[in-house]
Amino acid sequence: MQNYSFDDTYFLPLDPKKHEIAISTDDLNVYYGDNQAIFDASLQFERFKITALIGASGSGKSTYLRSLNRMNDNIASAKVTGKIMYRDLDINGSGIDTYEMRKHIGMVFQRPNPFSKSIYDNITFAPKRHGLKDKAKLDEMVETTLKEAALWDQVKDDLHQSALALSGGQQQRLCIARAIAMKPDILLLDEPASALDPISTSTVEETLIRLREHYTIIIVTHNMQQAARISDYTAFFHLGHVLEFNTTKEIFTTPKVKATDDYVSGHFG
C-alpha cells in the first residue's frame, strides 16, 4: 500500500443551521491494548441521511462504527477516548446506561444473525424485555417494523415460522426490522450486504434508502458501488485516520484527497 500523509485531509463542513447533526465524534481515539486503532476521528452525521464509511481492511472503519454505540466496551483491552455527542450528551462519558443508549443507536451486523426463534419472536424479543406486554401493541409493532423493512408481504403468513427458514436477504431485513423495533434514532450497519447475493443486496439497499426517511443511517461497506448508490455522505478511512469526509457525489467524481481518489478508483498500488 502507498504511503499517504495523514495531514492531507478534507472535511466538508456541515453548517448546523442547514444540517441537523444526529451524532458526532470529537477527537475519538480507540486503543486495543498498546495498539492504537483510531486516531482523532472527528465526524458529524447528518440526521435522516446515509453516511458510508469506506476504507481497506484494517482502516478502522468498523472499529469506529462499533465505538459509536460502545460495542467496544465488551472488549477488555479496548479503550476509547474523546467525545461521542448524541443529543447534547457525551455518550462516551461515564454514567451512561449503554443498554438504554443502544435503544437509540441500533446495530446490524455483516452476517444475518436472527435468533433461532419465530419471525414474530425475533422482533418482539427486545421490546418484551423492555416491558412491553400488550399483545395488540406487539402485533402492531411487528407489522409496522416488517413493513418498514420491506419484509411484511413476504412473511405475513409465516410470522410464527422459524426465522432461520428465510433466505439470507430476508434474514438480514428481519435483523433490520429487529433493530428498528426499538425505534432507534440511528442505525449502524456493518457491511450488512457483504454476505448476500446481488439480488438480496439490492433489496437491502432499497430498504435502507426508504428507512432514511425516519432514521439516520451509518453504514460500513467494502462495496464501493454500494456506497456510491445509496449514501449521501462518505467518509474515507486509512490506517485508523479519517482522511476525507465529503458528499458521496464529490467522493466519486472529484475527491479532494489523493488517497481517496486512489482508493475509489481501485488504485491500490
Next chain:
Amino acid sequence: MRRVFEDELNDLHVRFSEMGMMVNEAIYKSVKAFINHDKELARDVITSDHLINEREVDLEKRSFELIALQQPVTTDLRTIVTVMKASSDLERMGDHAVSISKSTIRVKGTTRVPKVEQDIASMAELVKEMVNEVLDAYVKSDDKRALQIANEDHGINHYSDLIYETCLEIMQKDPATVPGSMDYLFVSSYLERIGDYVTNICEWIVYLQTGKIVELNSNAKEDDF
C-alpha cells in the same frame, strides 16, 4: 487489477491523439487545396474522411467497453468521457475539412481575389496552429494552456470578419467575383466553426483536470451584433 485497465486507457489516449493528427492533416490539406485550386488534393481529403469517422466509432466502442467492464470513477471516468466528447468534436472538424474540399471542387475558374485568399491562408494557418496546440494540451492534460488556446479563437473571428467585409466590398465592385466570394465566405465560416470545436475541446481538457464543466465559447456574445 489497475494495470490492464491503465493499458487500455493509455491505448485510448494514443488512438485519440492519432485521430487528432488525422483531422489536423485533413484541415491542412483542404485549405492548401482550396488556395491552390488543387482538386486532386481536395478529393483526397474527401475520400479519406471515412478513416476519421471510423476512428471516432472505434473510440466510442472502446469507451463504452471500458465504462461497462471497468465501472470507472473520478479521473478515469472523466478521461473516458473527455475522449468520447472530444472525438465527436474532432469528427465534426473533419466534416468541415470535407466541406472546404467540396468548395474547392465546385469552383470553376471563377475570378480569384488574391487578397482574400491570402487572408484565408493566414486564417487557416491560425486554425491549424490552434488544432496543434489543443492536441498538445490534451496530451499534457494542461488546463491552463487550454484556457489560453480558447482565447486565441478571437484571432480567428477577426479574420472571419475581415474576409466578410472584403468579400462584400469586392462583390459590390465586380459582380464577376460573386460566385468565388461566396465560396470564400463558406470556407471562412467552416474555418471559424473548426475554431469553435477547438474551443469545445479546450472545455473538455478543463473538465478532465478539474471536473468542472465550463463554457469557453464566446460566440453568444459575438452574435449580438
Next chain:
Amino acid sequence: MAMAIEATEPDKTAAPPIIDTEDVHLWYGSNEALKGINLTFKEHEITALIGPSGCGKSTYLRTLNRMNDLIPGVTIKGEVKLKGKDIYAPGNDTVSLRKEVGMVFQQPNPFPFSIYDNVTYGLRLGKQHTREQLDEAVETALRQAAVWEEVKDKLHDSALGLSGGQQQRVCIARVLAVKPDVVLLDEPTSALDPISSSQIESMLVALKKDYTIILVTHNMSQASRISDRTAFFLQGHLVEYDDTKTIFLNPHKKETEDYISGRFG
C-alpha cells in the same frame, strides 16, 4: 464500416476446448438443480459463472471436479469431458481428477500447518519428492499466486497467522502446486476487502497463460473486469454464454440484461 475494429477482437475459435459438458442434469433428491447444461471451456481463458443464489452456478462448478459426489442423495446425468475423457466414467479416480481440476473456496481454508506444508500437501500425497523439488515447487506456486514476496521469510510459520487475502493466495498456491490444468474458484474474494480482491484478480489474469480458470462470482464488476467469457445461470438453466464484452454491453437475453443491470424486481 467497422471491420478494422472487429479485427482487434482476440480470435477465440483458435483455442481448443479443455472441458466440454453436455446436457448436465443434477438432482438433490427429487429437486432438479441443473436442468441440462451445455458448456464448453477453452484453454487459457477465464470464464465467470454468474447468477442469483440458487441458480445452480456453484453446483455446476462442483460437477466439474466431482465435488458433488460427496453429497448424499445427489444424482448426476450427462457428460463432463476433460480433454475428451468423461470424468464420470466408471473406474475414474477422483483424487487424480482433482489434481487436474483444482478448487478454491469462498472462505480461505488453509490447513493449520505451516505455509510450506500447506503448499506441499498435494504433492506429498503423490509420488516421492526430494527436498529440493519440494522447495522449488513451493517457491514456484507461491510466486504464481503472487504471495511469495510476502511470505518467503516465514514459510515455516503457521498459515493461519496470515491475513485473509494472504491465506486465500496460499490456498491458490496449494492448488497450483500440483500443476492442474483447470482451476475452479467459488467466490474466491467475497470474504476479502477490495485491496485483497484486487490482488487476487491481477493474479488470476496473470495465471491465465498457464491455466484455464473457471470462477463463480457474485461480484459482477469482477466478472466484467477479469473474465473472457461469462455464463449466466438462472433457476438451473444456462440462460446465456458469450464473450464477457457481449454479455456486459449487448446481451441477447432480457433476463441477462436485467440481472447485470441490477433490475431484479
